[in-house]
Amino acid sequence: MKPIDYCREKAQASGSSFLAGFKFLSAKQQDAMLVLYAYCRELDDIVDECSDVNVARQTLAWWRSDLEKVFQAACVPEHPVNQALQSVAADFVLPQDELVELINGMEMDLHHVRYQTFEDLQYYCYRVAGVVGRLIARILGFQHQQTLEYAEKLGLALQLTNIIRDVGEDARMGRIYLPMDELQQFNVPAHTILSYTPTPEFAALMRFQFERAQQIYREAVALLPDADKKSQKAGLVMGSIYHALLLEIERDGLQNVLQYKIKIPSPRKMRIALWTWLFGFKP
Known part of the structure; x- marks a missing residue:
C-alpha cells in the first residue's frame, strides 16, 4: 500500500468533520490535508488506545525520532504517514517545530x-x-x-x-x-x-x-x-x-x-x- 493510500484509509475510517471542508481543494492540497489528518489521528490514537502510560510515552518518543527523518532528505521515515509527510512538509514548507508541538500536546494527555x-x-x-x-x-x-x-x-x-x-x-x-x-x-x-x-x-x-x-x-x-x-x-x-x-x-x-x-x-x-x-x- 502506498503511504498516501494508508493516510486516505485512516481518514475515511474516522468519519471526522475535519475533512469535510477540503473537497474543494486541488488534488495536491487534498492529499496534504489527508496526510496532516492521518498524522494527528495516529498520535491521538496512541493516547486514547494505549492503556499503559509508559508504553504510550515510549511510542510518542519513537514518533519524535521518526519525525526527525521527515526533515532529513537522505532518510526515509519508517511509518507510512511520516513517509507521506516528508514530501508534504517539503512542498508546503511545514515547520518541524509545529509538528513536534502536536506530539508535545498529545503527551500532555498522559499526565x-x-x-x-x-x-x-x-x-x-x-x-x-x-x-x-x-x-x-x-x-x-x-x-x-x-x-x-x-x-x-x-x-x-x-x-x-x-x-x-x-x-x-x-x-x-x-x-x-x-x-x-x-x-x-x-x-x-x-x-x-x-x-x-x-x-x-x-x-x-x-x-x-x-x-x-x-x-x-x-x-x-x-x-x-x-x-x-x-x-x-x-x-x-x-x-x-x-x-x-x-x-x-x-x-x-x-x-x-x-x-x-x-x-x-x-x-x-x-x-x-x-x-x-x-x-x-x-x-
Whole structure:
C-alpha cells in the first residue's frame, strides 16, 4: 500500500468533520490535508488506545525520532504517514517545530487530566489544535502573517467546541478539560461531571463555555485579512461546520453533553460546506 493510500484509509475510517471542508481543494492540497489528518489521528490514537502510560510515552518518543527523518532528505521515515509527510512538509514548507508541538500536546494527555485555569487550557489547545490551524493555513496558502494568528485562534475555537461536545465522553475516561477554577466559580464539584449528574450550576457553567467559544469564533474570523479570505476559504468551511456543531449542542440543551455526543450528519456537513464556500462564514 502506498503511504498516501494508508493516510486516505485512516481518514475515511474516522468519519471526522475535519475533512469535510477540503473537497474543494486541488488534488495536491487534498492529499496534504489527508496526510496532516492521518498524522494527528495516529498520535491521538496512541493516547486514547494505549492503556499503559509508559508504553504510550515510549511510542510518542519513537514518533519524535521518526519525525526527525521527515526533515532529513537522505532518510526515509519508517511509518507510512511520516513517509507521506516528508514530501508534504517539503512542498508546503511545514515547520518541524509545529509538528513536534502536536506530539508535545498529545503527551500532555498522559499526565494532565485537569487544567487549573483557562490560560493553562489554552496552552494545551495551542499544541493540539492551534498548530494544526497554522499548518492548515500553510497548506492553503497566505500572503499576510496575521493569517497564521487567525488560523491559530480558529483552531482554539474548534478545540473548545470539541471539549464542550466531549464533556461526558472525557469524564468516562476520568478526564475533565473544563478549567477547575471555573468549576469552582460556578459551584460545580468535579464529581458532578464524573458522575454525569446535570445540575442548574452545571448548566450555567456550560452556558459560560458556549458563550466564550462563540466569542473566539468571532475574534478568529475578524483576524483574517481580506486578501487571504479566498485562499483560506476551506479553513472557513471547517470552522463553519464546527460552529454549526456548537450551535446544535446549545439547541439540544448544553447539559446533555454529559449523556451523549452530538454529531452533525454528513449530508448537513456538505450543505454547510457548500453554503460557506459560496457565501462565507459569519459566526
